[in-house]
Amino acid sequence: MARTRVERQPAASGTLLVVLVGLGIAFLLFMAFLNVVKSGNLFTEANLLYAALIFYGGAGALYLGFGVTGTERYVRYASLATWAGLLANTAAVAHRWYVAGHPPFASVYEMLLSFVWTLAALTLVAEKKYGVKVIGTVTMPVAIVGVVLMQLLRTDVHPLVPALQSTWLHVHVSLAMLAYAACALSFALALMFLIQDKMKTETFLAGTSLAVTAGYAGILTRFEPWGGLSVAAWDAAEKQDMFLSRGVRLFVTIPDLGWLFVLVALAVAAPFVCYLLAGWRNDERFYALANRAVFVGILAQILALGAFLARANGSYPSLDADGLFPTKLAASPFVLSGLVGGIFISLLYLLLLWRRTDLERLLPSADALDQITYKTIGIAFPLLTLMIAAGAYWANRTWGAYWSWDPKETWAAITWLVYAGYLHMRITRGWRGRRAAYFAILGFAVVMFTFFGVTYLLPGLHAYA
Amino acid sequence: MAGHTRSSSRRIWQTLSAVRTGIILLILVVICSAAGTFILQRPTTDPDQMQRAYSPQTLVWLDRIGLTDVFHAWWFVLLMGLLCLTIVAASIQRFPGVWRFFARPYRRPDSHFRAVLPVQKQISVLDAEQALAAAHRVFQKQGLRPQHIVDDNQVSLFAERNRFSLLAVYIVHTSLLLIFLGGIVDAMWGYRGFLALTNGQQASQVQLQNGTTRALPFTIRCDGAGQENYADGTPKRWWSNLVVLNGGREAQRKQIVVNDPLVYGGIRFYQASYGSNGELDKVMLAATPANGTGAAQEISLGLDERAQLDAQTSVRLVRFIPDFVVRDNQIYTRSNQPDNPAMQLEVTTKKAQAPALVWIFPQFPDVAHDNKSPYNFKFRDLRMGYFTGLQVSHEPGQWLVWAGCIVMALGLATAFYLVHMRFWAMVVRDERGRPALWIGGSANKNRAVFEQRFRRLIEEVQTELKQESQARASRPEASLASV
Incomplete structure (x- = not known):
């Protein structure tokens, strides 16, 4: 049905979007140029990042256009825009490296800079080498969110505290970035496999609903009495997190926001409940209800994001320390990225719901995707191993112990064990296809928890990242 | 039973x-x-x-x-x-099972094997021996080392690469056991502790994490420590000059910084922290005679140290408070930081019976002096005592752990990236009874790439055979002889 519609659509409708995006890029570049002429300094990091943002934005619009309409020529222009964005991004990374005198891995800002770069590069690799064209639909919005987030973070080159002055740090962090990027790729490929493996759209509905609910549950672990929501305090002047002591973040409580977040969590959990009811009562009508609930959930999430943005500016008390502490919009980039990520996941589900046949036509075959997923994990696993070993060696040189069961260390080990389990099941038990794909998804969920959850929820030595 | x-x-x-x-x-x-x-x-x-x-x-x-x-x-x-x-x-x-497969490779394909092998090709040839020789040359050109297998009066070729990778799983598992073993060794015989030293102090035992102390087989002394700051005041570098004394002799001397420990006898000393211990190291004062005759003298005093001002008079520092505060008529210190230092001097003269006590508040220089003192004192500077915090650890098992990590990296690289590939070539009879060169191949991973490689090999064998037949055609007497 959808396929015939695409075939009926003439390619002419594609020109409009290309022209619009092109005009948009040109306009933004022109405005930026006027700004540069006024300040007289062309190649600053901020300008380069701005250029990268513009190009990534254009690429994202085109990839989305491709995902929605299936017009092949969008991809060509989207790749071009991604190349241009990557170029600007590379220049920004190089500039940063040159100014700071160390590879850009020391602060959250610098790591995001590197992460976005890796993501854009991997997108191009996946597209050119493996022919996974729609992957930009997923990665480019993430890159855009990353660049926007960078604008909120502390950008000045700040010197390294003594513990971070080590070559092993750079080895450790770059390996971590590569390994996590490979895990993310394997996750995306496993999802695509599930699409090609004719997994029911309703199952995706349940999965996305669960994932978003889990995100809100994570945020709500800091639900305080009287309906407050605690977020990590943010030093607005310094643009950095505040710490009570080493590794212990200072949390401030925003009143009443907690109740709203509970309501939103219920709204995003509703499609999952509908899914369960449909299975239990064996009634297809619940699926239609679930799809409506997704819309309500998206609206609720936008409401939550708006409320958070409105309330995050101000001074709030902390339960752990006396006094009021100011927070800013950027307060807790973790919560912010969680909220944006939730909306994004729900929108991806809508894309699947409406354009499934087009997606199936554009993706490689299920077998090929299964093989590529396995290969990606074959790259990620040795990288994870080396990352842990380099981290242990660094810890041994700095703290005098190669392993101290710090939460981040423990979770890195858990990640490693999960992927080790995947490899054993695949090699000795011949797990292929769906079960392997589930395992790859589980692995990435653990990676995300290690990266965000541990940093945000559990105290420990890894206060730097 | x-x-x-x-x-x-x-x-x-x-x-x-x-x-x-x-x-x-x-x-x-x-x-x-x-x-x-x-x-x-x-x-x-x-x-x-x-x-x-x-x-x-x-x-x-x-x-x-x-x-x-x-x-x-x-x-x-x-x-x-x-x-x-x-x-x-x-x-x-x-x-x-793996060892059998590894030690006795399957060299000569029988008819059953030939029937089921997925990657194979049969090429019609004229002469069996020359076909096999051509295959041999192509194998060599591809960097393989073909072996001649003679069985039942028939010769076949076998070549393989990276047979070693069959054992990769064992390498990885051994490395894991090595790492565990290192952890066990450290849990049994290793220890971690903390040691705080001030300038010139020495110690021969450390405080362990469980609260007990443990004697070191030698003595460690701190000959100075310090902190360097960035322009914005955040610490850039902590350092300590450490000396190891073994049996009274100086055995080793090193300046340690964060990330660069001192190692002696398997025991490591790490720079962990640095800070003021609230005690005074030295205070610098200027003393001028109260009657106005004579120049100012610069003196420096530690706690309880005495300095001679002239033949009659001496001064002693009797009390130092880093962060002076008075509450309920009692003197307290608010912190160990010299934020509001106060010091009390005892000026003794031979003439007077009782010594004069003088308070000095550098933050409040106008506070009146006790005018019984024959000298007036002016605060110049003070230097606080500091301690350098050292993390001490003894981890005899760590070498096993590092060895395990390296072996694991090698094992994983072998397991994931080294492909065990095998090639066989032999002359068979096709269904019409004519000679044909049969070539088969197998790989344990990355089959798509291997199939490409196999196709290239076949193409080369075919060109080789074609060149040979052309060469033979240009030498008719030879071909006649063979017929």
Whole structure:
């Protein structure tokens, strides 16, 4: 049905979007140029990042256009825009490296800079080498969110505290970035496999609903009495997190926001409940209800994001320390990225719901995707191993112990064990296809928890990242 | 009876060596370690925080089950031990089969094998021996080392690459055991402790994490320590000059900084912290005679140190308060930082019976002096005492751990990126009874790439055969002779 519609659509409708995006890029570049002429300094990091943002934005619009309409020529222009964005991004990374005198891995800002770069590069690799064209639909919005987030973070080159002055740090962090990027790729490929493996759209509905609910549950672990929501305090002047002591973040409580977040969590959990009811009562009508609930959930999430943005500016008390502490919009980039990520996941589900046949036509075959997923994990696993070993060696040189069961260390080990389990099941038990794909998804969920959850929820030595 | 015990021990062995057991243990380890990150752990949390986080009832139970120190609880150690056992058992159980495959490679394909091998090609040839020679040359050109296998008066070719990669799994598992062994060695014989030294101080025992002390086989002395700051005031570098004294002799001397420890006799000293200990090192003062005759003298005093001002008079520093505050008519110090220092001097003259006591407040220079003192004192500068915090550790097992890491990296690289490929070539009779060159190949991973490689090999063999027949055609007498 959808396929015939695409075939009926003439390619002419594609020109409009290309022209619009092109005009948009040109306009933004022109405005930026006027700004540069006024300040007289062309190649600053901020300008380069701005250029990268513009190009990534254009690429994202085109990839989305491709995902929605299936017009092949969008991809060509989207790749071009991604190349241009990557170029600007590379220049920004190089500039940063040159100014700071160390590879850009020391602060959250610098790591995001590197992460976005890796993501854009991997997108191009996946597209050119493996022919996974729609992957930009997923990665480019993430890159855009990353660049926007960078604008909120502390950008000045700040010197390294003594513990971070080590070559092993750079080895450790770059390996971590590569390994996590490979895990993310394997996750995306496993999802695509599930699409090609004719997994029911309703199952995706349940999965996305669960994932978003889990995100809100994570945020709500800091639900305080009287309906407050605690977020990590943010030093607005310094643009950095505040710490009570080493590794212990200072949390401030925003009143009443907690109740709203509970309501939103219920709204995003509703499609999952509908899914369960449909299975239990064996009634297809619940699926239609679930799809409506997704819309309500998206609206609720936008409401939550708006409320958070409105309330995050101000001074709030902390339960752990006396006094009021100011927070800013950027307060807790973790919560912010969680909220944006939730909306994004729900929108991806809508894309699947409406354009499934087009997606199936554009993706490689299920077998090929299964093989590529396995290969990606074959790259990620040795990288994870080396990352842990380099981290242990660094810890041994700095703290005098190669392993101290710090939460981040423990979770890195858990990640490693999960992927080790995947490899054993695949090699000795011949797990292929769906079960392997589930395992790859589980692995990435653990990676995300290690990266965000541990940093945000559990105290420990890894206060730097 | 004997049969019964044998069967039950066999069943235990089978359970231990099953992949399923390993996976179940893996899941248990994952669950327990995750619990250890969510529940506050005693070794890294101070007791007050534990009290605040859990109710006394809960805490008693958590302690009893060992959940407040998961990673040192007996059941966690047992779990890890069982995991090691399953790795060993599974490796031993599978080893004979793999070893047979490794030690006695399948060199000569029989007809059944030829029938089922997925990657193969049959080329019609004129002459059996020359075809085999051509295949031999092409194999060599591809960097393979073909072996001639003679059996039943028939010669066939066999070549392989990276047979070693068959054993990669064992390399990885051995490396894991090495790392565990290193951890066990450190848990049994290693220790970690802390040592705080001030300038010139020496120590021969360290405070361990469990509260006990442990004697070092030598003495360590601090000959100075310091901090360097960035322009914005954040610390850039901490350093300490350490000297190892062994049997009274200086055995080693090194300036350590964060990330660069001193190692002596397997014991490592790390720069961990640096700070003021609230004690005075030296205060610098200017003393001028109260009657106005004579120049100012610069003196520097430590606590309880005496300085001679002239033949009659001497001064002693009797009291130093880093952060002076008076509350309820008592003098306190608010902190160890010299934010509002105050010091009391005792000026003794031979003429006077009682010494004069003088307070000095550098923050409030206008506070009136005791005019019984024959000297007026002016504050110049002060230097606080500091301590350098050293992390001390003895980890004899760490070399096993590093060796394990390197072996594991090599093992994983072998397992994932080295492809064991095999090629066979022999002359067979096709269905019409004419000679044909049969070439087969197999690879244990990355089949798509291998098939391309195999196709290239076949093409080369075909061109080689064609060139040969052309060469023969240009030499008719030779071809006649062969007919």
